Amino acid sequence: MNLFFSPQTKKLQKLSWQLRQDLIDMSYYAGHIHIGGSLSALDLILSVYLSDIFNFSQNKRMRSPPVVDASKRTDDNFILSPGHTCPALYVVLAYLKYFSKVELKNYNKMGSILQGHVSKDVPGVLYSSGSLGQGLSFASGLALADKLDKKSRYTICLTSDGEHQEGQIWEALMFANKYKLNKLINIVDCNKYQINGSTQDIMPLDDLAAKYIHFGWTVKEVNGHDFNQITKMLKLAKQSDRPVCIIAHTTFGKGISFMQYDYNFHSLDRLTDFQYKKAQKEIKNHLK
């Protein structure tokens, strides 16, 4: 345990609980939401966007239209491969004013930019997904283009652990190694659960770090809710001469007692009044 918390870490910690509140609000107002994985991925996405390690300044302003033209884009790339955990990305982008926060209430409503699975129509989002296993390959394509164009941009991809059961992930690992995509960083949200049980029961990934190492990647392991550790590793990742995998050990349903480690909270139609109040209370305690 790191006893020293920098002001930045403290800021991220507080923000993490505030945005958890947004996620809980969405779970109360939404028609359907994947909450377990969104709560586990939140701190990782927050670190990517708010730790000043990467550059996400260009698309921030609501007033200027998002820059989508690849040749004019100067921001680093972020790709969310498990499209179902998009609520976690949406609350971060709303906080950064990529779009108005009011829009969160319209999540998956007809006509809203905030689709049930992440969509490129959201300002700042490069890639629509929902079908698991494709995002890391897409990110590798982006990273290769930058490498060939001699751009210094970083491509950060977030993948989920269950998603690693898809063969395509392993095809991407070989590809990134072959082309030495050293500006590609894959953060794995290892929350150890999927829809119908623990990843260990459904299809064990066993020693994921060893597998990545054998595929030629640089591997770091972190506690995915410890901002000190995450930001330290993200900084280190920028210096690698190979593609980097950060295995982030996270808690499924992080922060809400009755959701933690319960795969039945993979997705839900709507929180009950009782659940909503309880979750709100728990978050409030952390914000005190």
Add this chain to the structure above:
Amino acid sequence: MSNKKPTLSSTRQAFGDTLNLMASKNKNIFVVSVDLKSSLKLSKFAKKYPNRFIECGVAEQNATAIAAGLAKSGKTVFLCSYSSFSPAINWAVIKQSICYNNCNVKIISAHSGLLTSAYGATHQMLEDIALVRVLPNMEVFSPCDAIETKKIISVVANSKTPAYVRLVRPDTPLFFDKKLSFTIGKSHVLKKGKDITILGHGPILHSAFQIHNQSLAKLSLEIINCSSIKPLDSKTILKSVKKTGRLIVIEDHQKIGGLGEAIAHLLLENNLSPKFIHLAVDNQFGQSARHCQELYDYYNIGIKALTSAIKKIIS
């Protein structure tokens, strides 16, 4: 046509329950799962028959060839997923390992069509019929409700050919006549009429029973449930179209590659050219909505669109 609220029921539940029942008598029935056990209502099956429930994880291509291998060894295999992943991700595996090798695998795919409302475009599969219809050896079925789902599952469990069965996410109206039996290659005339043939597959066909427009009250509609998409019941379809001379095909699928295209082809090959309207999604992706009816209206395949189509085709 009554104004009564229809009873709703789940095609997925009907599938899970029927399979459970059949598995107690037929020890050869296997399930190959890709982390969608609960969604396809197979939790009971998995508990009762752990050795016949094969969990492959989120790995559709692998699971598909495993299913084919099990089938080649004499099992009747149900490969269960969502249509956005199976037959979408694993299509080439279905073609080679299941269809070309003619293995007894039943592909059961839930969450088809715009009915998967809130999830948005990636999970609203509108191309599945096109993908499976084109494959030799493959039979294609799209039950209109939970009652018909039960009948179709009982039939395919006893057949020896590859088959695709299209299920949906929400509970949908019950309207299939319990007394009717399902036969491969047979369509049912659910309501006899003489002015317009309305033909479709899946729960969307129920909208044909919900036309309550005064100006259309005198019209006599013939409503045909075309759940057997391949093989098609050309006899019933041609007979009806010859009688009415007007045909509306409605489906929760892309126009391109859907049932409407198969029917148009059938008509042309038989030198028939009735007035024809195809209500289906027109070369667009889906999107999220809280209520499916909003999407049906937006993509012009809802009751409003059907009412307009009826007016247009009789004018």
